[in-house]
Amino acid sequence: MSRSTAVERAxxxxxxxxxxxxxxxxxxxxxxxxxxxxxxxxxVSRAAVTAAAEELGYRANAVAxxxxxxxxxxxxxMVSDLHNIFFAExxxxxxxxxxxxGYRTLITTGNRDPLAEASALEQLLELxxxxxxxxxxxxxxxxxxxxxxVIPIAAVGSDLRLSGVDVVVDDDHKxxxxxxxxxxxxxxxxxxxxxxxxxxxxxxxxxxxxxxMAAAGLGAHVRVEPxxxxxxxxxxxxxxxxxxxxRPTAIFASNDQSAxxxxxxVIEAGLNVPEDVSLMGYDNTALAALRHISLTTIHQPRNxxxxxxMRAVVRRIxxxxxxxxxxxxxxxxxxxxxxxxxxxxx
Amino acid sequence: MSRSTAVERAxxxxxxxxxxxxxxxxxxxxxxxxxxxxxxxxxVSRAAVTAAAEELGYRANAVAxxxxxxxxxxxxxMVSDLHNIFFAExxxxxxxxxxxxGYRTLITTGNRDPLAEASALEQLLELxxxxxxxxxxxxxxxxxxxxxxVIPIAAVGSDLRLSGVDVVVDDDHKxxxxxxxxxxxxxxxxxxxxxxxxxxxxxxxxxxxxxxMAAAGLGAHVRVEPxxxxxxxxxxxxxxxxxxxxRPTAIFASNDQSAxxxxxxVIEAGLNVPEDVSLMGYDNTALAALRHISLTTIHQPRNxxxxxxMRAVVRRIxxxxxxxxxxxxxxxxxxxxxxxxxxxxx
DNA sequence: TTGAAAGCGCTAACAC
DNA sequence: GTGTTAGCGCTTTCAA
Numbered sequence: 202m203s204r205s206t207a208v209e210r211a212x213x214x215x216x217x218x219x220x221x222x223x224x225x226x227x228x229x230x231x232x233x234x235x236x237x238x239x240x241x242x243x244x245v246s247r248a249a250v251t252a253a254a255e256e257l258g259y260r261a262n263a264v265a266x267x268x269x270x271x272x273x274x275x276x277x278x279m280v281s282d283l284h285n286i287f288f289a290e291x292x293x294x295x296x297x298x299x300x301x302x303g304y305r306t307l308i309t310t311g312n313r314d315p316l317a318e319a320s321a322l323e324q325l326l327e328l329x330x331x332x333x334x335x336x337x338x339x340x341x342x343x344x345x346x347x348x349x350x351v352i353p354i355a356a357v358g359s360d361l362r363l364s365g366v367d368v369v370v371d372d373d374h375k376x377x378x379x380x381x382x383x384x385x386x387x388x389x390x391x392x393x394x395x396x397x398x399x400x401x402x403x404x405x406x407x408x409x410x411x412x413x414m415a416a417a418g419l420g421a422h423v424r425v426e427p428x429x430x431x432x433x434x435x436x437x438x439x440x441x442x443x444x445x446x447x448r449p450t451a452i453f454a455s456n457d458q459s460a461x462x463x464x465x466x467v468i469e470a471g472l473n474v475p476e477d478v479s480l481m482g483y484d485n486t487a488l489a490a491l492r493h494i495s496l497t498t499i500h501q502p503r504n505x506x507x508x509x510x511m512r513a514v515v516r517r518i519x520x521x522x523x524x525x526x527x528x529x530x531x532x533x534x535x536x537x538x539x540x541x542x543x544x545x546x547x
Numbered sequence: 548m549s550r551s552t553a554v555e556r557a558x559x560x561x562x563x564x565x566x567x568x569x570x571x572x573x574x575x576x577x578x579x580x581x582x583x584x585x586x587x588x589x590x591v592s593r594a595a596v597t598a599a600a601e602e603l604g605y606r607a608n609a610v611a612x613x614x615x616x617x618x619x620x621x622x623x624x625m626v627s628d629l630h631n632i633f634f635a636e637x638x639x640x641x642x643x644x645x646x647x648x649g650y651r652t653l654i655t656t657g658n659r660d661p662l663a664e665a666s667a668l669e670q671l672l673e674l675x676x677x678x679x680x681x682x683x684x685x686x687x688x689x690x691x692x693x694x695x696x697v698i699p700i701a702a703v704g705s706d707l708r709l710s711g712v713d714v715v716v717d718d719d720h721k722x723x724x725x726x727x728x729x730x731x732x733x734x735x736x737x738x739x740x741x742x743x744x745x746x747x748x749x750x751x752x753x754x755x756x757x758x759x760m761a762a763a764g765l766g767a768h769v770r771v772e773p774x775x776x777x778x779x780x781x782x783x784x785x786x787x788x789x790x791x792x793x794r795p796t797a798i799f800a801s802n803d804q805s806a807x808x809x810x811x812x813v814i815e816a817g818l819n820v821p822e823d824v825s826l827m828g829y830d831n832t833a834l835a836a837l838r839h840i841s842l843t844t845i846h847q848p849r850n851x852x853x854x855x856x857m858r859a860v861v862r863r864i865x866x867x868x869x870x871x872x873x874x875x876x877x878x879x880x881x882x883x884x885x886x887x888x889x890x891x892x893x
Numbered sequence: 894t895t896g897a898a899a900g901c902g903c904t905a906a907c908a909c
Numbered sequence: 910g911t912g913t914t915a916g917c918g919c920t921t922t923c924a925a
Binding site (some may be wrong): 228271 | 910911912913916917918919
């Protein structure tokens with residue numbers, strides 16, 4: 202029996218609209234109308250078609266449909282790195298928004314390799330996706346611009362400045378200001394930054410840190426320690442900070458990952474968080490929420506970022522003439538256990 | 548200029564094989580042959596076609612090609628939960644294996660909702676994927692079995708026992724034995740387990756724990772504390788364990804997530820890891836590798852799991868008659884900083 | 894080596 | 910309401 206099913210599958214083609222039509226005793230147009238739930242079909246025909254389709258196990262062939270409609274109702278999402286949990290939540294938003302509008306979401310990935318990213322994008326174009334969302338892309342601008350001439354594209358997780366591409370970003374400058382203001386509000390003056398280097402949003406966060414410090418009259422206390430958004434970068438950065446002459450009472454790490462590295466360095470130095478040193482991250486990843494870490498951080502509305510991006514591409518799929526835009530969303534502060542007022546002097 | 552490009556896109560259709568043929572002064576058959584790099588084309592025609600395609604920005608239409616070939620060269624991957632980093636690495640393996648064999652990988656997700664999973668699978672079938680990989684599916688068996696009658700399916704991350712489905716699993720029993728043997732080898736006798744409940748592989752890990760304890764003559768020391776693979780489950784479980792009459796000297800948590808929760812409970816209780824209590828996890832996730840956590844754990848060959856699964860579906864795509872199989876891969880021990888010999892008595 | 898023709902499974906006019 | 914027809918863009922015989 203189980204052997205015969207395998208053999209049957211090999212031999213038997215999937216039923217087509219014609220098989221259903223024959224079985225229901227109608228023309229294939231009627232079947233097509235029923236499948237697309239068009240109104241103008243008699244209830245008798247409708248019932249016959251539904252029954253026949255059911256009996257045959259008929260499933261509409263999206264390939265054929267796409268060919269004749271000249272559109273697939275697929276939106277491709279190229280995620281540069283699926284290991285980056287940041288994008289999981291973005292994908293949630295993307296999915297929900299697509300489903301609402303009758304589109305499927307197809308994910309591909311470039312494994313953080315710009316070449317692989319380009320070929321993933323190319324695949325999406327060959328598959329005739331109706332639109333594309335680039336999540337954290339590191340492709341060269343010209344490659345993206347070229348694709349954008351052919352198909353609506355939106356980008357998240359990388360602040361592209363290309364005219365033909367919708368971009369959805371968190372307001373990183375504002376997020377950093379929020380973080381620094383929180384620390385200053387607690388009474389800190391020596392607030393150091395562990396930088397994010399060339400990472401996405403790092404420059405804006407650095408600028409936000411600088412301007413919030415300046416606004417509080419703490420320009421002289423500004424201290425930017427190099428970093429790279431990694432755990433070990435955060436660890437090394439914090440070590441340098443703690444060994445320095447004037448130890449900061451608060452450290453603002455540019456992302457959660459590096460904040461966790463910094464946390465480790467602080468503890469290794471025999472200091473307590475937040476009693477001796479306050480620590481902030483950025484991103485509000487799952488890491489920050491672990492009770493063992495419980496990091497004060499800045500939350501990016503990831504879900505909403507995805508939603509926005511999908512809305513933007515669908516908008517331009519349906520009105521091809523429209524111009525792409527830049528969408529900026531507001532971050533917010535999430536206070537947990539790694540920040541507190543500085544120890545009183547003496 | 549930027550306005551005109553948008554308008555152009557709206558008006559201009561993508562070039563087809565006929566446009567290329569006309570431009571190159573050959574028939575569309577020749578173009579087709581060149582695009583598929585068939586041999587029997589004169590170098591003159593080949594050059595003309597290549598040039599024309601280049602000039603026109605021609606890109607083969609995979610939809611039309613799939614329709615006539617009656618296959619898409621797409622393998623769909625339904626990931627139950629993209630938030631679970633476990634699958635990221637599996638996807639790496641999946642991708643690499645697919646690319647090697649000339650297939651594309653298309654990811655969809657069910658957001659841990661069995662209903663959404665089913666509809667994601669349904670989409671893959673409508674899109675006429677040539678095969679499907681289910682990653683961590685929680686769909687009812689009959690739904691999977693029904694799909695398996697139509698298309699080759701492989702499953703990872705859930706130990707299905709369905710005849711028509713290839714299954715690739717880590718040998719969880721063996722992994723648990725490895726873990727317990729490591730602790731016993733260190734000199735522990737009171738080794739407790741924080742269970743994984745109904746989670747994938749939890750039953751096998753529990754059985755492995757039991758049998759390794761029994762094999763070492765420590766059957767009387769067996770202690771299974773309820774858990775659910777979550778951080779808070781691990782936290783609660785460890786608290787109960789530490790408050791009990793005979794405090795274990797080692798805790799084996801069924802996965803890294805719950806081990807991190809347990810770690811937090813141990814520290815909160817004023818005890819040190821590994822001096823007072825040794826702690827083990829399972830899965831070797833990124834969490835375990837954080838220096839702040841540095842968890843001894845069991846590594847599952849995730850990459851290889853993905854590779855195997857893709858190989859299995861492609862094998863059955865290309866030879867539809869073949870039977871599905873069960874593939875079991877070996878885990879290995881990763882020693883980090885949370886395990887050590889127990890404190891000498893007195 | 895090339896071209897003509899048929900057809901993949903479906904939708905979308907259009908006529909009845 | 911329903912059927913007929915003409916394609917969608919491509920591959921694949923089959924002849925030449």
